[in-house]
Amino acid sequence: MVEKMKIQALLLYFLAWSAIAAHQPPNVNKKQSKGKGFGSSVFFPVTGNVYPEGYYHVTINVGQPPKPYFFDIDTGSDLTWLQCDAPCAKCTPSPHTLYKPSKNLVTCKHALCVSLHGPAIQNCETPDEQCDYEVTYADLGSSMGVLVMDSFPFRFTNGSVLGPRLAFGCGYNQEVPDSIRPPYTDGVLGLGRGKSSIVAQLSEMGLTRNVVGHCLSAQGGGFLFIGDDFLPPSGIVWTPILSQTKRYSLGLADLQFGGQATYIKGLPIVFDSGSTYSYFSSQAYSALVSMINKDINGKLTIVVEDKSLPVCWKSGKPFKSIHDATNYFKPLVLSFRNGKKVQFQLQPQTYLVVTEHGNVCLGILNGDEVGLGNLNVIGDVSLQDKLVIYDNENQQIGWAAANCKRLPKS
Numbered sequence: 395m396v397e398k399m400k401i402q403a404l405l406l407y408f409l410a411w412s413a414i415a416a417h418q419p420p421n422v423n424k425k426q427s428k429g430k431g432f433g434s435s436v437f438f439p440v441t442g443n444v445y446p447e448g449y450y451h452v453t454i455n456v457g458q459p460p461k462p463y464f465f466d467i468d469t470g471s472d473l474t475w476l477q478c479d480a481p482c483a484k485c486t487p488s489p490h491t492l493y494k495p496s497k498n499l500v501t502c503k504h505a506l507c508v509s510l511h512g513p514a515i516q517n518c519e520t521p522d523e524q525c526d527y528e529v530t531y532a533d534l535g536s537s538m539g540v541l542v543m544d545s546f547p548f549r550f551t552n553g554s555v556l557g558p559r560l561a562f563g564c565g566y567n568q569e570v571p572d573s574i575r576p577p578y579t580d581g582v583l584g585l586g587r588g589k590s591s592i593v594a595q596l597s598e599m600g601l602t603r604n605v606v607g608h609c610l611s612a613q614g615g616g617f618l619f620i621g622d623d624f625l626p627p628s629g630i631v632w633t634p635i636l637s638q639t640k641r642y643s644l645g646l647a648d649l650q651f652g653g654q655a656t657y658i659k660g661l662p663i664v665f666d667s668g669s670t671y672s673y674f675s676s677q678a679y680s681a682l683v684s685m686i687n688k689d690i691n692g693k694l695t696i697v698v699e700d701k702s703l704p705v706c707w708k709s710g711k712p713f714k715s716i717h718d719a720t721n722y723f724k725p726l727v728l729s730f731r732n733g734k735k736v737q738f739q740l741q742p743q744t745y746l747v748v749t750e751h752g753n754v755c756l757g758i759l760n761g762d763e764v765g766l767g768n769l770n771v772i773g774d775v776s777l778q779d780k781l782v783i784y785d786n787e788n789q790q791i792g793w794a795a796a797n798c799k800r801l802p803k804s
Contacts, residue, residue, distance in 0.1 A: 434550035435602055435621025440467065443614040444757070444775045445747045448670045450610050451579045452618055456493065458557070460547045464489050465583035467608060467618055468668025469642055469784055470771070472588035473510065473529055475537050475563030476581035484567045486578045493580070495564050500525045500541035506561045507541055509589040527563050532669055532764050532771060537582070539565035546592075550601070551623050560595050582668065585620075587640050587786060593620055594786075604786035608667055611798035612716070612743060612778040624802040625783060630792035633736045635784075642666070642784055642791060646731045647738070647770075649678065651685050652724030658682065661770045663728060663738075665782065665791060669773030671703075672745065673761035678770065682758065686723065693722055694754075703747060703755040712752020716743045719754040728772075738793070744776045 441464075442450035451464045456476065463476055477485045479492040500507055502518040507525035525541035542564045545557035563581075570578060584591045585606045589598070597604035602621035610616040636643040642665045649658040658678045674682060683705055687696070694707035713719045719742070726740035747757045757775035761767070781796040 434552035434554060435619055435623035436548045436550055436596075437624070438618045440608065440610065440616040440618050441614075444612075444670055444778065446750065449579060450608075450616065450667070450774060452583060454583070455547045456562075457544050460545070460557075461493075462490060463493065463580040465581050466579045466668060467585060468582050468666070469585045469606065469608075470664070470666030470668040471529060471531065471582065472584045472586040472591040472594075472640070473527060473563050474560070474582060474584040474592050475527075475529070475539060475565045477568060478539055478542075478564035478566055480539065480564050480566040482566045484569075485565075486568055486570050488578055488580045490580050493564065495540075495542045495544075498542045498544055500543055500561050502526075504541070504561070506590045506595075510541070529563075532666070532673065532761070532766055533671075534569065534764060536569040537563060537565040538567040539563045548601075551621070556601065558596065558599055558601060560592060561590060562592075585667070585784070587635075587642065587784075596620060597786075605783065606786075607781060607783040608777075609781045609796050609798035609802070610667070610774055610778050613799065616798040617801065619802070622785075622787070625785075626781070626794070626802075629794045630781070630783065631736055631794065632785075632790045632792040633730055633732055633734065635786075635789045635791055637789060644730060644732075644791060647728040648731065649682070650727040650729060651682075652689070653727075656681070656685065660731075661728070662768060663730070664769055664771050665777070665784070666771050666773055667777060667782075669771050670775065671747075672758045672773045672776045673764065673766055673769075673771040674758055675766070675768050675770055676760055676762035679758065679760045679762075682726075683756065686756070689724060690722060697753055699749060699751065699753055699755050703749065703757075704759070706749070706753045706755040708751075708753045713748045713754050714752070716746060716748045716754070719746060719748060722754075738772070739795075740776055744778055747775065 438452040440450050449466045451466050453462050455462050476493040477488050479494045502523045502525045528538045530536040543559050543561045546560050547557045549555050585593050593606045596602045605622040606620050608618045633644050636645055644663045646660045647663050649656050658681050697706050697708045699706035723742035728738040730736045745757050747755045780793045783792045
């Protein structure tokens with residue numbers, strides 16, 4: 395049985411990589427897209443790291459003929475977008491040739507455009523007016539463009555090869571945050587809870603369940619899946635998603651430091667794989683920095699690194715890896731107030747970063763400085779080496795410690 399599961403995992407690995415190869419599958423027509431016989435999953439190998447790259451990405455083919463693009467995986471937003479030759483007013487250097495639209499605009503009356511903008515979009519001057527968009531992220535990156543629709547060739551885990559036409563943004567004006575270093579991705583893969591997300595669109599077509607999961611390795615790389623074929627039968631800690639928000643919000647949590655309760659309580663927590671670092675509200679952030687500095691108590695020296703990582707320390711000799719630094723720091727725990735006593739563990743290696751200068755820096759930043767207010771965001775640095783599952787079917791989020799270099803078993 396064990397050998398059989400290993401063979402299945404290897405087969406899934408090759409299926410995932412073959413989905414990246416250029417091919418031209420048939421489009422999903424309306425009859426197919428509503429069928430119930432296509433329920434399956436899509437698996438993607440992940441590339442990238444928290445530092446120095448600042449993002450994790452997947453490779454997805456788009457268009458006819460299909461062309462590969464790198465997408466930053468983002469559970470914190472709904473809209474998928476590509477840098478686009480529309481023409482482009484401001485595009486960053488990207489790994490591939492800009493996507494070029496071809497008479498495939500989504501109109502402002504389209505249901506996905508209405509979902510993206512809300513009721514205000516109803517004031518279209520003409521029925522065929524284009525659907526404009528503008529998204530801004532917590533790390534101050536942004537994209538502006540128009541909504542288009544094109545084929546996304548996927549090879550599903552049940553053997554189906556289909557090219558569903560999905561709506562996404564054709565971005566002609568982009569800003570990139572300081573935490574991201576070139577070469578940049580071609581765009582963002584929106585995996586949020588809204589109807590315009592890729593996950594919701596595939597689910598609406600009957601192709602996958604409305605579930606997305608990722609495993610981001612601290613060594614770089616990992617995997618992403620859409621659908622529920624890769625959910626482990628046990629070992630996942632689940633907590634409800636707050637239904638009144640479009641974010642992956644887990645409700646309120648209290649912070650523990652070194653196994654002890656603190657006065658940092660009632661933090662509204664959101665999971666967001668599109669954020670390189672984690673963010674605490676201003677008061678919680680200041681209190682945490684104070685507790686860490688008091689606990690270090692002169693064992694390390696405070697240094698100024700750069701504006702993207704403002705709180706850093708150095709030792710007598712440069713740190714070569716995160717494991718050299720972890721003994722100086724205590725684990726954190728977010729204890730959720732949902733009645734189940736669910737806890738999210740933050741070992742030092744999931745809230746610290748060792749930089750090219752050999753210093754160790756706090757990977758939790760002040761959310762007030764990027765306009766997050768009272769919101770507390772758990773980003774990539776704290777999601778590393780965990781299998782994280784966003785189950786929109788059952789309105790819950792789950793996680794478990796995992797070796798993200800090891801392929802999952804379906």
